[in-house]
Amino acid sequence: MNPAAPPLLQAQDLGKRYRLPRRTLLSAAPEVQALDDVSFTLHQGRSLGVVGESGSGKSTLARLVMALETPSSGQVRFEGRELVRLPAAALRRARGDLQMVFQDPYGSLDPRRTVEQTVCDPLALLADAPRAAERHVRVDERRARAVEALSAVGLREADLDKYPHEFSGGQRQRIAIARALITRPKLIVADEPVSALDVSVQAQVLNLMADLQATLGLTYLFISHDLAVVEWVCDEVLVLQSGRVVERGPTARVFSEPQHAYTKRLLAAVPGRPV
Amino acid sequence: MVPLLEVANLRVTLPTARGPVEALRGVSFALDRGQTLGLIGESGSGKSLTALSLMGLLPEGARVSGSIGFAGQELTALDDEAMCRLRGRRIGMVFQEPMSALNPLQTVGAQIVEAMHQHRELSRAAAHEEAWRLLERVQMPQARARLEAYPHQLSGGQRQRVVIAIALANSPDLLIADEPTTALDATIQREVLDLIADLVQISGMGLLLISHDLGVMADRVQRLAVMYGGTVVEQGPTPQVFARLAHPYTQGLFAARPRLGGRGAVRDAGARLVTIPGRVPDLFDLQQRLKGCPFADRCDRVIDACHVAPPAAVQVGPAHEARCLRIAA
Numbered sequence: 001m002n003p004a005a006p007p008l009l010q011a012q013d014l015g016k017r018y019r020l021p022r023r024t025l026l027s028a029a030p031e032v033q034a035l036d037d038v039s040f041t042l043h044q045g046r047s048l049g050v051v052g053e054s055g056s057g058k059s060t061l062a063r064l065v066m067a068l069e070t071p072s073s074g075q076v077r078f079e080g081r082e083l084v085r086l087p088a089a090a091l092r093r094a095r096g097d098l099q100m101v102f103q104d105p106y107g108s109l110d111p112r113r114t115v116e117q118t119v120c121d122p123l124a125l126l127a128d129a130p131r132a133a134e135r136h137v138r139v140d141e142r143r144a145r146a147v148e149a150l151s152a153v154g155l156r157e158a159d160l161d162k163y164p165h166e167f168s169g170g171q172r173q174r175i176a177i178a179r180a181l182i183t184r185p186k187l188i189v190a191d192e193p194v195s196a197l198d199v200s201v202q203a204q205v206l207n208l209m210a211d212l213q214a215t216l217g218l219t220y221l222f223i224s225h226d227l228a229v230v231e232w233v234c235d236e237v238l239v240l241q242s243g244r245v246v247e248r249g250p251t252a253r254v255f256s257e258p259q260h261a262y263t264k265r266l267l268a269a270v271p272g273r274p275v
Numbered sequence: 276m277v278p279l280l281e282v283a284n285l286r287v288t289l290p291t292a293r294g295p296v297e298a299l300r301g302v303s304f305a306l307d308r309g310q311t312l313g314l315i316g317e318s319g320s321g322k323s324l325t326a327l328s329l330m331g332l333l334p335e336g337a338r339v340s341g342s343i344g345f346a347g348q349e350l351t352a353l354d355d356e357a358m359c360r361l362r363g364r365r366i367g368m369v370f371q372e373p374m375s376a377l378n379p380l381q382t383v384g385a386q387i388v389e390a391m392h393q394h395r396e397l398s399r400a401a402a403h404e405e406a407w408r409l410l411e412r413v414q415m416p417q418a419r420a421r422l423e424a425y426p427h428q429l430s431g432g433q434r435q436r437v438v439i440a441i442a443l444a445n446s447p448d449l450l451i452a453d454e455p456t457t458a459l460d461a462t463i464q465r466e467v468l469d470l471i472a473d474l475v476q477i478s479g480m481g482l483l484l485i486s487h488d489l490g491v492m493a494d495r496v497q498r499l500a501v502m503y504g505g506t507v508v509e510q511g512p513t514p515q516v517f518a519r520l521a522h523p524y525t526q527g528l529f530a531a532r533p534r535l536g537g538r539g540a541v542r543d544a545g546a547r548l549v550t551i552p553g554r555v556p557d558l559f560d561l562q563q564r565l566k567g568c569p570f571a572d573r574c575d576r577v578i579d580a581c582h583v584a585p586p587a588a589v590q591v592g593p594a595h596e597a598r599c600l601r602i603a604a
Contacts, residue, residue, distance in 0.1 A: 053460040053461070053463075054431075054460050168554045168555070169318070170554055198318055198555055199317060199487060199488075199528055199531050199532055200527060200528060200531050200551040200555070201317075201554060202531065202532075203531035203533075203550040204550045207547050207548055207550060225460060225461060227461075227535055228534055229533055231535055255535060255536070256536065265462060268465075269464065270461060270490070
């Protein structure tokens with residue numbers, strides 16, 4: 001890796017305010033500071049965990065990183081570029097480098113579309129890609145790319161023509177990951193990717209994500225309320241409370257020697273650690 | 276003495292598009308007043324269906340055999356009307372998702388009062404007074420004012436407290452809590468579980484706690500029953516189950532879960548979680564394979580005999596049994 005190259009993902013003093021409905025007719029609309037002064041750097045091939053309770057700003061952070069929303073203050077840079085300032089066409093192309101995996105493998109797949117249709121959807125982003133190798137992804141190529149993505153997550157070509165209801169929860173999450181992989185992204189933002197899965201299947205998906213990181217050099221921004229899962233997956237962790245970073249550092253250290261009272265409270269709440 | 280709840284060889288067959296499926300295949304356990312029992316299992320293991328059978332809320336067309344004895348009555352023999360008198364009166368229920376368990380158009384006070392009026396004659400004032408007391412019992416902050424609140428004005432943890440208050444409205448003998456904290460944040464989860472534990476201890480109810488999370492169970496229940504494929508594959512006193520992990524499925528469930536500190540200070544790049552191969556079987560497929568141990572297809576210690584007949588319970592310790600042929604008793 002070129003040491004002079006900008007980090008894959010960098011957030012600087014990132015803030016986001018949302019306007020709430022006005023309480024009375026003439027009063028000014030109140031605002032909520034969903035994210036306040038968040039900074040971090042994520043290098044290629046690494047995993048950063050984001051933990052905190054609901055309402056702490058985890059998902060707002062994901063939306064800002066994915067350039068789905070514009071920050072109220074500060075900036076997010078992906079490979080040195082501020083995505084939300086790119087012109088629409090350039091932003092669309094850049095989106096192929098960032099993909100997202102969501103929590104609910106039932107809600108995130110369209111039940112009326114085949115696996116092939118779902119998995120190939122993001123290829124539309126690349127239709128006018130500047131990279132010669134990826135321009136004009138044609139129909140036959142689409143199928144080949146879909147097979148490649150499916151086999152990366154341990155599914156078969158025959159599964160392409162099936163519908164989501166024919167799969168278990170764990171397999172559906174594999175399909176969602178295949179959809180994220182098909183554009184050959186650099187960064188995957190995973191928002192609670194295993195929370196909805198059965199325990200025995202969680203482990204399979206976590207191992208898969210680790211394998212993909214090792215073979216494809218993926219970078220993860222991993223959002224979860226499950227501290228044990230974050231410790232397993234992530235090199236470093238940010239602890240968010242009410243939109244602010246209250247603690248950060250290497251995961252093992254933050255979780256074994258928490259400094260902030262909030263981190264200690266989160267750790268204390270981890271249900272019984274049976275030995 | 277007869278225990279408060281005694282389930283013996285409970286079998287439930289559900290009608291499905293592909294024909295009848297036996298979803299519970301001989302479930303047995305007992306629970307006494309003031310005792311706590313945890314049912315753990317993954318989706319499709321039959322744990323929620325067991326709870327629905329106890330409450331008489333099985334889907335239309337379900338066939339039940341075996342026995343559910345509750346305080347000397349045989350529940351499988353009761354008609355709908357008799358079951359209605361029991362449900363909410365002597366058996367209280369707390370479900371996973373408090374938002375869908377509550378009526379968004381009624382104040383929480385009205386919903387607690389409704390639960391009382393269902394079974395008891397009470398004056399408006401007395402019911403209101405009791406609803407207030409109940410909200411205080413479930414440690415709702417500003418309980419009096421919250422009686423007038425609508426569910427959307429409360430946080431997730433507060434809503435679940437309301438649901439618990441409703442379950443307790445008629446001082447039931449048995450409380451069934453089906454994944455009561457799965458939808459809540461970890462810190463809130465702990466508060467709600469502590470609350471349920473306190474209430475059970477004070478009132479002397481029996482508690483049936485259902486969860487997919489081993490961690491939730493560890494320090495909350497006295498006895499633990501592990502379900503898989505519609506049967507209880509292992510049950511015993513919680514500390515012994517955790518210490519012995521007699522059944523291969525219990526072992527797999529335990530090993531598959533990442534634990535805090537389990538990775539150590541030095542990250543090992545090649546470290547992997549132990550997984551149970553395959554997936555939780557579809558009930559229909561399970562039935563097609565007919566006889567044998569439901570876990571045989573995913574088990575790494577499987578032998579031919581495992582496919583022949585359902586394994587009998589093997590005693591592995593005091594009041595601790597597991598259904599596996601490979602256990603040397």
